Amino acid sequence: MAHNDQVVCATCGGSGPCDGKGRETLRAGVWVTNPVSVQVLGICSALAVTNKLENSLVMGAALIFVGVGTNLFVSLLRNVTPRRIRMIAEVAIIATFVIIFDQILKAYYWEMSKQLGPYVGLIITNCIIMGRAEAFALSNRPVVSMLDGLANGLGYAVVLGIIGFFRELVGTGALFGHQVLGADWYTPNQLMILAPGAFIALGFLIALYNAITGINKLEGKGS
Amino acid sequence: MKKGSAYTVLYAAVLGIICAVALTAVDRFTDAKKVANAQAEEVQNILTVLGVPFDAEASSSDLLAVYESMVGEEEIEGLEFFVSEHPEAGKLRATRFHGPGLWGPIEGLICLEEDMRTIFAIAFYRHEETPGLGGEISSAGFQDQFRGKVIQGPSGDPGIHLVNDGADQINEIDAITGATMTSDKVEDMLSEIIERIVARSGSSGA
Known part of the structure; x- marks a missing residue:
């Protein structure tokens, strides 16, 4: 069954470090099972920090960093971690990476660190990171696990x-703090900066995603 | 392989130590930068609230030099004031205030004109409020509202009030929509510092 039902990477084939799951893993995280638009995870931060493009991208970078690091270490330790404390171990690893990112932000990007407030720290409880560690890194080899972390982080960052x-x-x-729509004719719609704007934007995005992928049409066939 | 309790404890201990070492290393590595950032920001906050001009791109040592040449320190019965002579507004005094916010502590500076009643400027320089909502307390738009307001109401009651339905009194400010908790807490911490200021400078008041 190993041959036909998997998309085998052209670069290194089925025997490479990704076990032939590289492209599939990347595609799953970014598109097919996108953590935000499909699984609707990580919504708290996705709604809270997206009132500025720059904040959104830094938050995305944080998730990529933590996702890749966490999946790497959870995967490396997967055979020596006692089952019953594996989740505590995962949280310890996640927290370490989150705090490292937070400290670096505080040292080199002070302004951004102030704007993101508690949300960088809250990545520790982000379902996407924990979910990927549990669902993927625990049962896969390190390189493909890192790729999975990267893919899901990217999927989050893009959304x-x-x-x-x-x-x-x-x-x-x-955009990025520079006025692009003329102040003389464009009246900013502040609703989009406030919390409801986040829900509206995310709702439209998921609707658009569903329209493109036809997820609801497939479900409709069954009934 | 069946792993016993001793193994589990050992594993947890080793993982904990490795994480702690990693965090300590990062903290050491970034500490100098963080301290410099915090110090520069502290000085910047004081200069800004006192209306002292400075170059925003200046290094932390330059900022410190500006601070030392322009700002004096004064203590009035236990309250520490930063004092500076403003070319138009005259002698300005600023003092720190702090209190709990919604998610974490809020710290700020309030700067008063010579009468010790009229607000020259206010700054909320440290907070962990929700970005875009309570976090707006550090926006220029919110802070500018305080300029020219008076820390006592028309009948002499001390305090600044954050109101929802149009700020038309000399001691009222438009609160932030969607940040009621933050607004309430800000009002509380301002009342506290204002009561202390009024109590200490009662006789010299307007």
Whole structure:
């Protein structure tokens, strides 16, 4: 069964470090089972920090960093971790990476660190990271696990980037803090900066995603 | 392989130590930068609230030099004030205030004009409020509202009030929509510092 039902990577084939699951893993995280638009995970931070594009992208970078690091170490330790404390071990690893990112942000990107407030620290409880560690890294080899972390982090970052782009553009008429819609004719719709704007933007994004992938049509056939 | 309790404890201990070492290393590595950032920001906050001009791109040592040449320190019955002479507004005094916010502590500076009643400027420089909601207390739009307001109401009662339905009194500010908890806590901490200021400078008041 190993041959036909898997998309085998062209680069290194079925025997490479990804066990032939590289491309499939990447595609799953970014698109097919996107953590935000399909699994609707990580919503708290996705709604909270996306009022500016820059914040969204830094948050995405944080998730990629933590996801890759956590999956690598959870995978490396998967055969020596006692089953009954595996979740505590995962949280310890996640927390370590999150705090490292937070400290670096505080040292080299002070302004951003202040704007993101508690949300970088809250990645420790982010379902995406914990979910990937449990569902993937515990049963896969290190390289492909890192790829899975990267894919899911990217999937999160892309969704946040899109929401952040529209919220900042519509809400303030600016992108990365630079005015792009003329202040003389464009009246910023501040609804998009506030909490409801986040729900509206995310709702539209998921609707668009479903329209493109036809998820609901497939479900409709069954009934 | 069946793993016993001793193994589990050992595993947890080793993992804990490795994580702790990693965090300590990162903390050591970034500490100098973080301290410099915090110090520069502290000085920047004081200079900003006192209306002292400075170069925003200046290094932390330059900022410190500006601070030392322009700002004096004064203590009035246990309250520490930063004092500076403003070319137009005259002698300004700023003092720190702090209190609990919704998610974490809030710290700020309030700067008063010579009468010790009129607000020259206010700054909420440290907080962990929700970005975009309570976090807006550190936005220029919110802080600018305080300029020219008076820390006593028309009948002399001390305190600044954050209101929902149009701020039309000399001691009222438009609260932030969607951040009621933060607004309430800000009002509380301002009341506390204002009561202390009014109590100490009662005789010199307007």
